[in-house]
Amino acid sequence: MTETAETAPKGDWAHRTEQAVLDAAIERAPALGWNARLTRAACEACGLSLGDQELLLPNGARDLAVLLSRRHDARALKALEATPTSRMKIRERIATAVSARMEAGAQDIEAAKRCAGFLSLPTNVDLGFKLAWETADHLWRWAGDTATDQNHYSKRAILGGILIPALTMRWFDGREVAEAFVARRIENVMAFEKWKAGKDFDAPVRSIIEALGRLRYGAKEAPSA
Numbered sequence: 001m002t003e004t005a006e007t008a009p010k011g012d013w014a015h016r017t018e019q020a021v022l023d024a025a026i027e028r029a030p031a032l033g034w035n036a037r038l039t040r041a042a043c044e045a046c047g048l049s050l051g052d053q054e055l056l057l058p059n060g061a062r063d064l065a066v067l068l069s070r071r072h073d074a075r076a077l078k079a080l081e082a083t084p085t086s087r088m089k090i091r092e093r094i095a096t097a098v099s100a101r102m103e104a105g106a107q108d109i110e111a112a113k114r115c116a117g118f119l120s121l122p123t124n125v126d127l128g129f130k131l132a133w134e135t136a137d138h139l140w141r142w143a144g145d146t147a148t149d150q151n152h153y154s155k156r157a158i159l160g161g162i163l164i165p166a167l168t169m170r171w172f173d174g175r176e177v178a179e180a181f182v183a184r185r186i187e188n189v190m191a192f193e194k195w196k197a198g199k200d201f202d203a204p205v206r207s208i209i210e211a212l213g214r215l216r217y218g219a220k221e222a223p224s225a
Contacts, residue, residue, distance in 0.1 A: 017056060020046045022067045029111035034118035036060050062127055065115050068108070069131040073138050075104035080142055091186050093143040098163065098182050101135060102170040113171045132160035158189055 024042035032038040039060045043053040057063040079100045085093055105112045119128035136159035145155060162185045170178035 014056060017046065017048070018067055019071075021048070021056070022064065022071065025064050026068070026108050026111040029114045034061055034065065034111075034114040038114075039064055061118060062124065065119060065124070065127060066131065068111065068115055069135065072101065072105040072108070072112075073135050075107070076101040077138060077142060079104065085144065090143060091190055094139065094159065095179075095182055095186055097139040097142055098159075098166060099179060101139060101163070102167060102175070102178055105167060106170060106175070109171060112167075116168055116171055128164065129160065132163045133157070135163055136160040162186070162189075 021042045024045040025038055028041050028045075029038055032041060039057060040050075040053065042064070043057070048056065076097070077100075080097060083096060083100075088096070118124055119131070133156055136156040140155055140159065145152075147155065162182060166178050166182050166185075169181055
């Protein structure tokens with residue numbers, strides 16, 4: 001079950017109140033959009049003063065966007081719990097995970113649309129990328145990724161680059177269009193990784209180092225027979 005005000009830990013006032021405000025925001029977003037007006041209306045609906053609002057949501061609608069994204073992440077991971085992954089290829093795991101995340105958000109589709117528009121504003125693009133990275137991290141971990149080297153970062157950056165347009169397509173163009181896009185992008189990434197695996201990308205660097213060495217120390221003498 002996705003966390004709401006009713007299911008949040010009883011002893012955590014801030015957490016329970018955040019979820020209650022988010023519930024109110026989701027209900028009002030279709031009419032008000034995702035903005036400061038929505039934040040105030042949602043807080044008022046929960047009986048919060050301006051002081052309470054500033055304490056709970058100091059960044060206003062940006063904080064609400066974070067709460068919505070994390071609720072959708074949690075909902076997707078909950079839906080994925082029963083998915084058997086042992087016989088799934090990695091591309092199938094990622095496609096399944098992305099689909100689950102898209103459908104988790106689609107349950108609040110009108111609010112998700114308003115939030116997506118908010119995150120597309122120049123002043124909020126940074127937050128959009130941060131949330132996409134966070135979601136990508138959750139999905140990769142569910143898929144079984146344990147990388148701790150540079151692949152840890154490249155995988156999340158690549159998946160984040162797929163998630164942002166995929167979610168937007170899901171909200172505005174529907175599930176079929178979004179899932180077709182995801183399938184194409186995953187296929188492109190896998191083809192690139194296969195091509196990259198057969199390449200020696202350090203060779204140009206070594207060639208430069210060897211050339212500089214010859215310039216400094218002269219050509220190596222051929223070994224005697």
